[in-house]
Amino acid sequence: MLVPIPDGLSFEDTACLAVAGLTAAGLARVWPLKGRAAVVWGAAGAVGRLLVAALADHGVNVIGIASGKRVDAVRAAGANHAIDRTTEDIPESVRAHTGGRGVAAVFDPIGAPTYEVSLQLLAPRGCLINYGELSGPVPAINLHQLFPASVFVTKYKGMHWVEGFHEFAGLISDALTLATKCPAVISEIAGRFSLDHVADAYRLLDSDARGKVPVLPNA
Template identity: 30%
Template sequence: MKAVLCREFEPRGNLRLEEIATPRIGRDQVLIRVEACGLNFFDGLMVEGKYQTRPELPFTPGSEVAGIVVETGADVTNIRPGMRVLAFNGTGGYAEEAVALAERVYEIPDSMSFQEAAGFLITYATSHHALKDRAGIKPGETLLVLGAAGGVGLTAVEIGKQLGAKVIAAASTEEKLELCRAHGADETINYTTDDLRQRLKELTGGRGIDVVYDPVGGRLTEPSVRSLAVNGRLLVIGFAAGDIPSIPLNLLLLKQSSMIGVFWGSFARANPQHQAANMAELFSWFTQGQLKPHISGAYPLERFAEALDVVMERAAKGKVVLNMGGSTSSVSSKVANQ
């Protein structure tokens, strides 16, 4: 089968598409014929050795796949061959076939396409876990989403609205903010042209923000912390800007506010039953039409490098996926035009 291989921790431009053997499964694992694979910012960090965890070399990047079950291990009882699924597989997704633990494989609704499924798991599950489990956001609270047009940011906008929050979306261009409004944002801020703190004061009447969803880091984090309301919470999702900010802790003391780390992958591995319940709720919202995954780019496996560049250069609006089904289109019109 064809698969992208990382043989050393080095620049992502050194990744190569190679022919390798189909992986073997263990007793508690499932083999999936990959129809689509979601790309994530941490894929690029991982192949360059800059992520929190380092897989054993060589490895194939790609942590979320959607496809059809080909084979199941001897101890697997809840998954069967032929089932349409998505999976959190950790690594191995940029390939024609991938292996995942059965407890991290979920049957997808009939109405969900493989491209939608490939872009669904990590982004929506991260935002759901962050806003509901970690922040405990309540109806009527104000949520600020930084990087709101990106893969996780756009899902935070949707889930924040679903949980009853007033959502302020912040992004770098008017085009991105238009997308955020289409997905439910109540207010928007262009942090390229606007003063973030001043606009937040205006939009909250000086009260401040209850919850900040921050997948960006860098220069945006400190003004966001300074804009928290009393008992406000800042969710640390990631550092797409490239810089890990240093925050004066007295800012938290003065407003009795909190900074909360969110590492969904670790949570999902340690709490499979809780994670399964969260996925059931997300699937329910999807089938009700409350969640509308936005796939801005769908690339064939052979164009993986181009697709990953789009993600790493923060040019993606919504989600980018690899489409193993043979399409050469760079945009999924079915989803992007919703």
């Protein structure tokens, strides 16, 4: 299962992009969004950057959420609006950017701490797409909570949206080609480790560092 690496990208870039690219491409299929607005949590993360770019490419008004200076990468990936979650009121900023209506979809890889806010950001008949639980499991769904705005909730599993090697290879190639034109979609590197220091790589992951942690077998 090989995909050619375009000129200008390293093996490391490619390793950081492949699964994230597949995930973003599958997520972009979940809800009809052309001409509508969507919120992307973790928009400066590996999946988030590519999802922002994929949605923007499909004509979606993308609002990306990140922390601190990372909002610059979210704008560079194609978001119309970026929110710094460490300093801004997220519901207020989303309302201001959508004329008070809210968004048609929220993409949320965080889980426990963001679930309630994500529901608040939706316009009537919008959809919350949870695709990860980085900060703890999402709560059990209370149907009554979905009633005021008739919203939908789904839990994304990639294998039901992207199937077979040819589709995998095509979507990974698309992500790699995109990265050659828009390097902002490539996640930053939090740290690099040789295989004999792999325990340190796991320690860095446990420390909640931002960015990818490549382990280089031949270093």
